Amino acid sequence: MTPETSEAPWWREAVIYQVYIRSFADGDGDGIGDLAGLRDRLPCLRDLGVDALWINPWYASPQADAGYDVADYRAIEPAYGTLADAEKLITDAHEYGLRIIPDIVPNHLSDHHVWFVEALAAGRGSAARERFVFREGRGPDGAEPPNNWLSHFGGPAWTRVEDGQWYLHLFAPGQPDVNWEDPDVAAEFEAVLRFWFDRGVDGFRIDVAHGLVKDVDLPDLEDPHDFGGTSVGSGQHPYVDREAVVDVYESWRRIADEYPGSRMFVAEAWTPSPERLSRYVASGRLHTAFNFDYLVAPWDPTALREAIDTTTGYLHAVGAPATWVLENHDVVRAPSRYGRPATDRRGNVTFDESDPVDVELGVRRARAAFLLYSALPGGMYVYQGQELGLPQVDDIPDDALQDPTWERSGHTDRGRDGCRVPIPWTASGSTYGFGPDGGARPWLPQPDWFGAYAVDAETGVDGSFLELARAALATRRRHPALGEGDLSWESAPGDAVLVFRRSPAFCCVVNLSDAPVDLPDHDGVLLASGPLDDRRLPPDTAVWLAAH
CATH class of the missing domain: 2.60.40.1180 (Golgi alpha-mannosidase II)
Structure with a gap:
């Protein structure tokens, strides 16, 4: 059984809930969220009033980057369950009227993936290495990286292997970039799409959708810290938003269209402008794309209105709906953003943790922001815990941090763990209901104040953030405007x-x-x-x- 579809495709105005699976619900008590915990909480998500669940990577992985280093797309990470568990989740979710949208990570694989193991063993010039971006180093003995590109997580974007060649990883060393010039890569990812569509998933969220295609000449960047493609002409950055990247998505769209039930894609595409973003969702390409210009807009009427007008203008021009988002697993939670001064790097989504935060102000603004974006035309995403008004956890002990950014930056950037702390379900208990009492401690420590934001502490409480969110989503569903x-x-x-x-x-x-x-x-x-x-x-x- 699949959720019924209306005359208009469901994804054009859906409310989609993001499940960061490691931190959602721990069913077996090992301190890590899993599919069993998620299945148990499906009624809660149905009652919240969402239409679908986007689930962060659930595939087998050594977890160098919380699952965004995929070792096997046809297997489930053992800490989360089994392939059979995933199939049960899809079935159960559909029975509750909820659709399932897993992540797919086409920019890179894990260094534990069989392809990369084969590439290391095969050596220079092999077909196995052509699936990745291997190059000779610079300098008389090749000891310098092939170019000056940097990793998003800090440090160089190149690692040298035993035979002297270097491989590209725009993220962690455990995440080698694949080479989309190689036909094996396109064929494999198309097969992965079919594998999961055949099992009933309703779509995919595409990680780093802007970053697949690289300039084959691998030129140096004038500004190696330009991760957004803003320092060069449109489509000219060597690895951000290149013209040919949409060719990949045209082939993916054809595959999705073969399946019943309005299967969909949503792109995580950080582009230099809304105009460039509209290319991804033009006719025959992807269905939707996150609106990051709105996400990074400060709490300012001019900035918010400009983001709304510019984005909807470009997207409507190509027949695509807007997709609004205020929080996700990569950015600071809204109550903490809105309650402290913004600094640099991606607008107001990050800041110096030493800045004072006015929690009361931040929560008040986050509540208003929830109503604002719930009323905008198009679809919207809710990140787990956002419906509770959870602030950022800023005081995770240094020795508990797990985001690779912490180590790669030389302990200067604390990374994204503060928005990934396992969410509270009950006001009391050893894990605030995240896992069974007496079970293992959560993989990231929860603060003492978490109980006040728990689901049971807010349920039925007039004026709570959770009841506001439920009312907003219920009104959104029934109001014809x-x-x-x-x-x-x-x-x-x-x-x-x-x-x-x-x-x-x-x-x-x-x-x-x-x-x-x-x-x-x-x-x-x-x-x-x-x-x-x-x-x-x-x-x-x-x-x-x-x-x-």
């Missing part, structure tokens, strides 16, 4: 207020100023992110109104 469609901006009572209407009879107002503002004429309040002051909207608060 919400989901896919258009919006029209209205004049606002001040420069720091956003007001837009959606037809029929819906108005969203967000006050980003530091003073209350009058609400426009309306026929009633549908939902508010915080208490209203009669007919006035307090600062950092959003409201949904029944409009004339």
